Amino acid sequence: MKKVLTYGTFDLLHHGHIRLLERARSLGDHLTVAISTDKFNLECKNKICAYSYEERKHILEAIRYVDQVIPETHWEQKIEDVKNHEIDIFVMGDDWEGHFDFLQEYCEVVYLPRTPDISTTKVKKMLAEKNLAKDQKQIHEKE
DSSP states (O other): OOEEEEEEOSOOOOOHHHHHHHHHHHHSEEEEEEEEHHHHHHSSOOOOOOOOHHHHHHHHHTSTTTOOEEOOOGGGGGGHHHHHTOOOOEEGGGGTTTTTTTGGGGGGGEEEOOOOOOOOHHHHHHHHHHHHHHHHHHHHHHO
């Protein structure tokens, strides 16, 4: 059995996330996804998620491409996870290209192209713009 591993926060899940998971799973027979815990996101990534770790984990477990979800609690755990879960292929988006080449000693490392024109940052920006437009419309209607 060929095992694949990827990492991410997976907050505000969008079609780019699904495409990454689908392509990662197509490289093997089993896909493990390590998702950043709330504490790790806040303390190490300076990131606040819309959904808690448990909610994001539940969402990912419902996706047919995902076989297992584990927590990411620190940057240095990748070698340990590759060894402990007997990973054959480590997969990340190509925006991380070169960052995980140190894992090549333990498994194959693949950087997949990102889905164009979508990211969690873009989704957050779009939602903020929609809320601003809605607020402006409500203010204008009251005048």
